[in-house]
Every structure is written in structure tokens, then in C-alpha cells.
Amino acid sequence: MTMKMKIGMTPLQNSVYPAAADVSRLHFSWIFDGISAYLRPLLKFCRSLKILLKMIAVIAGLWLSPLNLMAEGAGTNSAEVTIDNFNFTPPALTVSAGTKVTWVNKDDVPHTVTSDDKLFGSRALDTDDTFSFTFQTPGTYAYYCSVHPKMTGKVIVK
Amino acid sequence: MQNNKKKIEIRFLEAGTGHIEHNLENDGVDRRGFLKCMAWAGTGMLWTISGGVLASKILSPVSAAAADSPMGGFSFVQISDSHIGFNKPANPDVIGTFKEAIARINALPNAPDFILHTGDLSHLSEAEEFDALEQLLKNTKAGKVFYVPGEHDVLNDNGKQYRERFGKDSKGDGWYSFDHKGVHFIGLVNVMNLKPGGLGYLGNDQLEWLEDDVAHLADSTPIVVFAHVPLWTVYPDWGWGTDDAGQALSYLKRFGSVTVLNGHIHQVQQKIEGKVSFHTALSTAFPQPQPGTAPSPGPMKVPADKLRTMLGLTSVNYVQGRNALAVVDSTLAGS
8 A cells, every 4th residue: 555655556546456456367376366466566666667767768769859959959059139229239249150140129220230241231120120140150250230330249150 | 488498499519629609699690681580480599600600599489471571592491300111109100290390391481492301211211101201292382302311211222212212313322412592502421331330421432522513612602511410520429420521521611601401310419610510400200319318329209298399390591692591490399
């Protein structure tokens, strides 16, 4: 009874239990009949443990699946710059090569993201518009707003 | 009178040497001229510029009947920063306030000879925004409208659409000049090819053109220069200035009267430097904060009942044979 409680059997499982015991009696001799009452909960516990281990394996498998690797990659290889109050925040952003940087304009007036060297550039971004660019090559990329050139920023790619 | 004084708020930026002198006695405007200016200003501040001395008077509303007979000069109106397409607080109806500005122009006792629009016609350079503005301006009594682009008019296409619609006879990015009744008008473009970290920019091509354009003029020719971004440094931290304006102004030094009319900052700021007087106009769309009073420039959110006290237009009067242009700002508030 104590063991049953330990492995967390519910009353519903309890009600099924006698039927399973009947089946096992057909396969085991009477000698074991006495101790089987003690073994059954143990076997049940082992089965539960097996299921648990399988579940852990499945979860681990999912975790390591290619799909998950992609999702995880997007998590670490993307970054955001906010345009607010005529400022790029952060003004200097450091990322690893392959990172996709997204700018989002939170101002009531249009701004652009324009590379000093014309390597990348957005159209005019109205409120809540975004622009993204993926930086593949290490280096420092200075940019500004071509509408309000006092607004400057840079992306440092390691 | 006291009440009217409260209605108008005009502030100065005393930048560097820009000390402003008030000379109420010897202001270069006679009674006739003063009454005339009062008539078309409605409620406003009268600015007269003569021999490098700036004088100011608060004006009270005067009925058209009180105005003296027209003088030998002419008048024109400056409107600016209509931002057609803007729809956020504090003004979701920029077309409505633009119509009010046109109504005020049409109500002037003497129709102005023309209108100058000093840029930011549109908010996002969209075709339908330009369409709306053109349609609205067809309702003015003033004959022609002259334009210069603001940075909002040249988005995404380097100003191609703007020039096709509003700058057909212009040169380069849209600059040009014309003469009207003895005054030489110069429209400049300082919102193109802006440099990272910089201010407004004219560029060498335009500067060379300007030098040639004024070379043949007599020193006594009154000059009016209009451009979107101020041609004097109002507040560089917010980009309110033009990097190579000094070069442009050096070509105008020899002239006895130079009036520079700008927009962009959506508020009245004035400065006088030698024989050059600088003036920025109100917007018809939304106000912007005074320099340094907010984290950044941009649309200022003001209560609905205050909005029209911060929007308006500018009337300019030229008196023939006089080195004076009267520049009068009036708001959309009041009758």
C-alpha cells in the first residue's frame, strides 16, 4: 500500500489492478502467487519508470532535433534595434556573424536605416515598420537615418 | 490688446551674435504701411526689417475697411510643413487645418501675389498625399504656388516624384529662382544627399548655381531666399541647421536686403545678422517642441484647444523703394 502510494497510483488504476493480477496468475505458479502481491507493485513501478525514461528520451530527442536547432539558432542569431525619440537603441550593437538584425521604428515620423557605405538600406519606415538585414561578414557597419542624418548607429559583427 | 498679446507666442533664439534689437520708434514703416500690415495680419506679430534693425509690434485685429489703400509693393504668403498624410496626435486632421490656413489666405483684404510652400508638403511622399495637397491649393485666391521640398517629400525615390509634380522648371534636385516686381526669389533644396551625422546640405552643384544666379544682380536688389531646413543654425543637436549655408550666404553679403524664409521646425524663430534676416514659419499640421525642451524633435502632443494656437502661416509684405520686408506670423486660433 505504501509502495502503491509512492508510485502515485490513482484509484482508477487500482480498480483495473485485480484484472491484471488474474492474468498474471495464469502464467505464474502458485508458489509465486504469495509473493507476486509484493512484486506486482514493483513491476508496475518499473514499467512507470520505463515510461518516464521513454518520455525523457522523447523530450531530449525533440530538444536535439534539427527543427529545434533551427529555432534555437534564430533565438541566438537575431537582434533588434529600436528607433525611438530620434535615436537608434542600442547605438552600437555587437553581434556574431550570421546574425539577423531588425530595426523597428517607434517614432511618429518616418526614419530610414541607411548604411554609410550603401551596403544596406531601408525604405522610409513609418511608425511600427521594420527592416531586417543579416550580417554575414565580420566588421563594423556604420549607418544613419538619411532623413535625419544626426541619427547614427553601428553594428559590430564579430 | 492685452488679450491679443497672450494669443501670440513668439520666441527668439539669441544664438551667438544674434542679438535682437527692438526699435519701435524708427522701424521703417509709416502709418499707411503699418495699418496695411495690421489689416492682413489679423492677430499677429509684425516684423519689419530695415537697415539691419528688427522691430516688433503686437498687432490687434483690424477690419479690412480700416486698411489704407494698397501700396506700391506686393505681398505673398508663406505656408509650410503641411504634412498631408500625418494622422496621429495632436492632429488627426491635417487636411482640416490646411483648409483653415487656405481660408485665412482667401480672407486677406488684398489677395497675395503668390504662395511659397517651404516643404514637407506630404508626410510620406505618397502620390495620394501630393494629390490631396494640389487639390486643396487650387482653392486659393493667390495665383501661383512656389515650392521647395522638405525631407518628407523626397523619401524612397530621391525626390523624383516631387520634381515631376512641383519642380518641373527647376534645376538639379529642385532649386530655381525667379523675379517678381523687382525682388529676386531663390528657392533652395537642403534635404537631399544628407551626410551621416550632418545637418541640412546644399552641395557644391547648387552653391555654384547660386553664385552664378546672383552674379548679375545689383546690390540694391532685395533678395528672398526660401528653403525647408533653416539656413542658420537654430539647434544642431536636433539637426536644425544647414552645414554649408555659410557658403551660400557669403554670395549674398553684398546685397542690402536679404530675407531668409524657412520651415522644418514648426515654430517661429528669428534672427538678424547684418543685412540678413532669418525667419522660420509655423506648420499647418502639428507643432514641434522648442529646442532642447524635449528628448527629441517630432510631433508635439498638445490639448485640442491649444493646437490652433501653435499652427499658422506667414504673410510677407514688400514696399517698393524701401529696404523693408514686413514678415507677419499669424496662428489659426481666434477669429
